[in-house]
Amino acid sequence: MDSNRCRPFGPIVIDIDNITKHYAMGDETVHALRGVTLQIHRNEYLAVMGPSGSGKSTLMNMLGCLDTPSSGRYEFNGKDVSSMDGDELAEIRNKEIGFVFQTFNLLPRSTSLGNVELPLIYAGIDPETREERAAQVLRDVGLGDRMHHKPNELSGGQRQRVAIARALVNNPSIILADEPTGNLDSKTGQEIMALLEDLYERGNTVILVTHEPDIAAHARRTVHLRDGVIERDSLLTLQAQCLSHSRSSVG
Amino acid sequence: MKRLVYELSESWKIALAQMQANKTRSMLTALGVIIGIVAVTLMGTAISGIQKGFDKSMSILGDDVLYVSQFPWARVPDWWNYRDRREIKTQYAQTLNRLIDSTPNSNLIVAVPTSNIAKSVKYADNQVTNIFIQGTTSDYPLISVVDFTHGRFFNEMETKSAANVCLLGYDVADALFPSGSPINKEVLISGQAFKVIGVGSRQGSFLGLFSLDSIVMVPLPTFQRYFSAKSESDVRVKIRDKSKLGDAKDELTGLMRRVRALPPEKKNDFDINEQQAFKSTLDPVKNSIAIAGLFITGLSLFVGAIGIMNITFVSVKERTKEIGTRKALGARRRTILLQFLIESTALCIVGGAIGLTFAYALCFGIEHAFPSFPIQFSLGLVLTSMIVSVLTGLISGFAPAWSASRLNPVTALRYE
Ligand SMILES: Nc1ncnc2c1ncn2[C@@H]1O[C@H](COP(=O)(O)OP(=O)(O)O)[C@@H](O)[C@H]1O
Numbered sequence: 001m002d003s004n005r006c007r008p009f010g011p012i013v014i015d016i017d018n019i020t021k022h023y024a025m026g027d028e029t030v031h032a033l034r035g036v037t038l039q040i041h042r043n044e045y046l047a048v049m050g051p052s053g054s055g056k057s058t059l060m061n062m063l064g065c066l067d068t069p070s071s072g073r074y075e076f077n078g079k080d081v082s083s084m085d086g087d088e089l090a091e092i093r094n095k096e097i098g099f100v101f102q103t104f105n106l107l108p109r110s111t112s113l114g115n116v117e118l119p120l121i122y123a124g125i126d127p128e129t130r131e132e133r134a135a136q137v138l139r140d141v142g143l144g145d146r147m148h149h150k151p152n153e154l155s156g157g158q159r160q161r162v163a164i165a166r167a168l169v170n171n172p173s174i175i176l177a178d179e180p181t182g183n184l185d186s187k188t189g190q191e192i193m194a195l196l197e198d199l200y201e202r203g204n205t206v207i208l209v210t211h212e213p214d215i216a217a218h219a220r221r222t223v224h225l226r227d228g229v230i231e232r233d234s235l236l237t238l239q240a241q242c243l244s245h246s247r248s249s250v251g
Numbered sequence: 252m253k254r255l256v257y258e259l260s261e262s263w264k265i266a267l268a269q270m271q272a273n274k275t276r277s278m279l280t281a282l283g284v285i286i287g288i289v290a291v292t293l294m295g296t297a298i299s300g301i302q303k304g305f306d307k308s309m310s311i312l313g314d315d316v317l318y319v320s321q322f323p324w325a326r327v328p329d330w331w332n333y334r335d336r337r338e339i340k341t342q343y344a345q346t347l348n349r350l351i352d353s354t355p356n357s358n359l360i361v362a363v364p365t366s367n368i369a370k371s372v373k374y375a376d377n378q379v380t381n382i383f384i385q386g387t388t389s390d391y392p393l394i395s396v397v398d399f400t401h402g403r404f405f406n407e408m409e410t411k412s413a414a415n416v417c418l419l420g421y422d423v424a425d426a427l428f429p430s431g432s433p434i435n436k437e438v439l440i441s442g443q444a445f446k447v448i449g450v451g452s453r454q455g456s457f458l459g460l461f462s463l464d465s466i467v468m469v470p471l472p473t474f475q476r477y478f479s480a481k482s483e484s485d486v487r488v489k490i491r492d493k494s495k496l497g498d499a500k501d502e503l504t505g506l507m508r509r510v511r512a513l514p515p516e517k518k519n520d521f522d523i524n525e526q527q528a529f530k531s532t533l534d535p536v537k538n539s540i541a542i543a544g545l546f547i548t549g550l551s552l553f554v555g556a557i558g559i560m561n562i563t564f565v566s567v568k569e570r571t572k573e574i575g576t577r578k579a580l581g582a583r584r585r586t587i588l589l590q591f592l593i594e595s596t597a598l599c600i601v602g603g604a605i606g607l608t609f610a611y612a613l614c615f616g617i618e619h620a621f622p623s624f625p626i627q628f629s630l631g632l633v634l635t636s637m638i639v640s641v642l643t644g645l646i647s648g649f650a651p652a653w654s655a656s657r658l659n660p661v662t663a664l665r666y667e
């Protein structure tokens with residue numbers, strides 16, 4: 001047992017307690033989440049895994065404050081978000097969360113720079129600072145020479161880099177990536193994973209949704225979902241191991 | 252606040268980019284607004300042009316001059332009550348002036364007689380018929396401004412001595428003397444020779460209203476010597492203060508009753524007219540233009556607004572995923588609402604600007620084709636058009652923009 005992995009975690013960023021989400025589909029009710037409890041600390045690298053339809057994206061939307069749970073409590077950085085209204089959630093998403101989508105979701109008529117500036121506009125940052133910061137993040141993800149290109153002039157990998165730059169530009173507390181390599185070939189996918197790894201190394205909190213085990217293998221912690229409940233959380237396993245390890249070394 | 256400004260300027264850029272990306276679609280959609288703005292501008296131009304031309308004609312009559320005449324200018328239903336009235340005599344002017352001078356603080360300044368008759372005027376081989384010959388005194392310039400291109404008004408001497416001199420209106424001079432100056436030439440007015448001593452400057456005629464361009468003025472005694480029969484006379488009285496028109500009218504009525512020696516129980520057997528009476532004749536013309544214009548404007552703006560509403564709904568639908576993305580990145584409801592409102596408004600503003608350009612070109616064309624029609628393309632019209640455009644954009648864009656702003660971010664992001 002590598003005792004290094006038993007090092008203490010940072011403060012808790014996300015604290016969800018027994019949340020559920022159901023959708024009304026005509027007469028039927030779809031239970032997408034059936035009671036999920038999860039804590040995520042600062043500078044974790046977590047992968048959410050599970051088969052299709054298991055509720056990964058629904059959980060992701062909850063974590064990203066795009067939606068509110070049907071029941072249960074959600075605290076983000078100590079603030080209760082389960083009762084916030086649409087504009088308050090928008091504020092949290094803008095300041096605290098960086099989204100990376102499977103389909104990139106760039107604005108087609110804006111340049112890389114324009115796309116990356118968007119969250120800064122919504123944050124009320126002045127134009128000069130905006131451009132400066134957007135340009136800096138684009139250089140950081142290796143796109144210093146693609147700032148004035150439109151999405152259709154970029155490769156898939158480059159588009160996802162622009163999206164990652166956009167997610168980073170507001171210095172969010174967490175980065176949420178839903179199947180970020182789903183639309184990329186495996187080589188480009190590996191490059192994107194290396195970039196996320198790098199972000200994690202630099203102190204960011206990264207949450208990844210994937211159904212591919214070799215993508216999930218990049219994360220330090222894996223949460224398995226099945227039918228809207230957590231089937232397995234590697235952190236809990238690890239904590240149990242560390243607990244017995246310290247007991248045995250003491251004993 | 253600052254945030255709102257940044258959001259607005261970003262929305263504006265997006266709106267323009269959106270229009271550029273869908274040029275044909277945007278143009279077709281804006282067509283209704285374009286037509287509406289052309290209609291409203293042309294209507295406004297026509298109305299203010301008519302008003303301007305009318306005012307000009309009226310200013311020739313003078314808005315501080317009362318006309319003592321035999322009959323009222325306005326049409327009356329009971330004309331039989333008027334037909335036995337005595338004629339107005341030019342001598343009244345002298346009596347009136349004496350009375351005015353002896354009244355302390357009179358509201359009236361001076362009375363000037365005129366007599367009018369239609370005659371033909373001839374010079375060499377050129378002849379103009381049915382010209383108003385007006386006899387008056389050298390006091391006439393006191394009640395009405397007379398501008399000259401050549402020469403001068405007749406003086407007191409020429410009036411008293413009944414000299415055969417005359418002033419030609421611009422159009423009369425133009426017709427009789429296509430080349431060369433008329434000054435000191437002799438024209439024939441129904442066979443009598445008159446020396447031309449002045450030519451009036453051009454005033455322009457409008458809708459057949461009264462214009463000094465087509466009259467000839469001669470001294471009153473001369474007029475009476477040759478043209479007395481069948482002429483019509485009036486006495487024009489200049490008032491001191493336009494704002495006391497009513498008082499002046501009352502005073503003049505009193506003076507005229509004295510002149511005519513009417514006992515108190517008798518009704519007035521004369522009328523005191525003023526140019527105000529003409530104003531009402533213009534209203535039906537203006538109103539019918541306004542009604543036609545407003546109808547066309549309203550209809551095309553209505554059709555235009557529906558088109559724009561439709562295209563904005565389409566745009567919202569097409570860009571549902573973009574709306575979801577923007578919301579994920581922190582756009583608030585207001586942000587999305589404003590973005591689509593600005594898009595519909597930008598479309599209308601561009602449509603309005605194109606419409607204005609068209610209307611301006613049309614006015615320019617009309618002005619050159621019909622120089623006598625007074626065109627008035629005003630800043631007020633430009634502002635009105637732009638306000639109408641903006642309002643159309645806001646109204647037609649509201650429903651789609653509202654629905655966009657209410658979209659659930661998750662639903663919007665899942666939209667394919
Ligand atoms: N907006 C929605 N309306 C109705 N059902 C939904 C909605 N979102 C998700 N679901 C349902 O909830 C379940 C979980 O979906 P999802 O979270 O997208 O799973 P995953 O991302 O793991 O594939 C699925 O059965 C899905 O059909």
Ligand SMILES: [Mg+2]
Nearest residue numbers: 053056057058
């Ligand atoms: Mg999913």
